[in-house]
Amino acid sequence: MSTITSSRWRNRAGVLVLAAGVVVALAGCSANASADTSGAAADGRVTIGAHSNGAATETSVRVSPDAKLHDALPASVQDSGKLTIGVGALPSGFPPLAFTGDDQKTLTGSEPDLGRLVAAKLGLDPDVQNATWDNLFVGIDSGKYDVGFSNITVTEQRKEKYDFASYRQDNLAFQVLADASWTFDGDPSVLAGKTLSVSSGTNQEKILLEWQKELQAKGKDFSIKYYPDGNAIKLALDSGKIDGYFGPNPTIAYQNTQSKGTAKETKTAGTYSGAGSSLQGLIAATTKKGSGIAKPVEEAINELIDDGTYAKWLTAYNLSNEAVQQSELNPEGLPLDAS
Missing domain, CATH: 3.40.190.10 (Periplasmic binding protein-like II)
Known part of the structure; x- marks a missing residue:
């Protein structure tokens, strides 16, 4: 051209x-x-x-x-x-x-x-x-x-x-501490036994609740904790009260960048289409x-x-x-x- x-x-x-x-x-x-x-x-x-x-x-x-x-x-x-x-x-x-x-x-x-x-x-x-x-x-x-x-x-x-x-x-993403060993590849079974946070009333909450229902039908489960804002979620992640936060990928990418060089660096453990499993x-x-x-x-x-x-x-x-x-x-x- x-x-x-x-x-x-x-x-x-x-x-x-x-x-x-x-x-x-x-x-x-x-x-x-x-x-x-x-x-x-x-x-x-x-x-x-x-x-x-x-x-x-x-x-x-x-x-x-x-x-x-x-x-x-x-x-x-x-x-x-x-x-x-x-x-x-x-x-x-x-x-x-x-x-x-x-x-x-x-x-x-x-x-x-x-x-x-x-x-x-x-x-x-x-x-x-x-x-x-x-x-x-x-x-x-x-x-x-x-x-x-x-x-x-x-x-x-x-x-x-x-x-x-x-x-x-x-995409949506899971945010975890930089030293976390678990990753998410689209299979919700990896979430079993974990404590996660998500913002109420969001698309990601809907997806997370669907995964929880799916795991419960198989005799497995994970916990969900809600916090009033992003700062409270970050404090919960830093203190080990939650194992990960499920939110918009760009927001998490930004937070990961901002955490570089701090005592509690974060990373992305995996992404998932905001449209769900059937469509990117x-x-x-x-x-x-x-x-x-x-x-x-x-x-x-x-x-x-x-x-x-x-x-x-x-x-x-x-x-x-x-x-x-x-x-x-x-x-x-x-x-x-x-x-």
């Missing part, structure tokens, strides 16, 4: 669209959406994990824009010279996926960073805008955002309204259905996979255990009864 290295693209009117390079301050706790065009230079340089306050290993990469993918975008996107990326991280963010950086203005995290990488591959400036989760989808519906990068799970219900380009597995859940870039944006985004992600940039992005955020072999356009999603 052909590429061009110039930082300038000619739109259909023949006007040169120049990289803006402007940083608009983010109000990370504001109720209003905010924008950020930082993180990508005119020559395709992107800094992964910039201002991430230890959530990622800061990594600089250079992305070669692909002229064919740029030309495959709708004319309105080409003419704008930018890819408007919606992220639903207001009011407080969710490290390591999306949050206001330590400079108090840059929207950092794995999700906006992948958006910046895709924008660079498409030969566009990234215009990252922060919103609440609900307003993210309102913005996609209205055309305010070209694409959402916000840990959005593909579901069959959502596919009725949106197009998707997958980029990461949707997937996280995907999300566009308005029929907008014509999802296909170029899918191909851009696949080029990033092929040239190794994707792996660097995952490694920087300690999320390599959620890698996909390729991006898929509108892959199978969670069934309607699970949406």
Whole structure:
């Protein structure tokens, strides 16, 4: 596939669209959406994990824009010279996926960073805008955002309204102390005799309770303890009151990174699809259905996979255990009864 290295693209009117390079301050706790065009230079340089306050290993990469993918975008996107990326991280963010950086203005995290990488591959400036989760989808519906990068799970219900380009597995994980000897490979029998914690009312609680019922039918069991928040769970794990915590893989990956060098380092003992045993859940870039944006985004992600940039992005955020072999356009999603 052909590429061009110039930082300038000619739109259909023949006007040169120049990289803006402007940083608009983010109000990370504001109720209003905010924008950020930082993180990508005119020559395709992107800094992964910039201002991430230890959530990622800061990594600089250079992305070669692909002229064919740029030309495959709708004319309105080409003419704008930018890819408007919606992220639903207001009011407080969710490290390591999306949050206001330590400079108090840059929207950092794995999700906006992948958006910046895709924008660079498409030969566009990234215009990252922060919103609440609900307003993210309102913005996609209205055309305010070209694409959402916000840990959005593909579901069959959502596919009725949106197009998707997958980029990461949707996984849960078991967090244990670094010196724990047990691992989880998908067989719940390994949990017998253990004491575990999970957050009440979550998808992972539902799965854990199903496993408990399955083991009880075989004359085995494990205990479940509930705590009010993440700090209490970590204290319980550190003190040996629980053998492990079952939660979202990205959150646990972040906590593992933060624990490095402490007296109570943690690690991941194994992962499990958030969609259950019958389907690997997937996280995907999300566009308005029929907008014509999802296909170029899918191909851009696949080029990033092929040239190794994707792996660097995952490694920087300690999320390599959620890698996909390729991006898929509108892959199978969670069934309607699970949406």
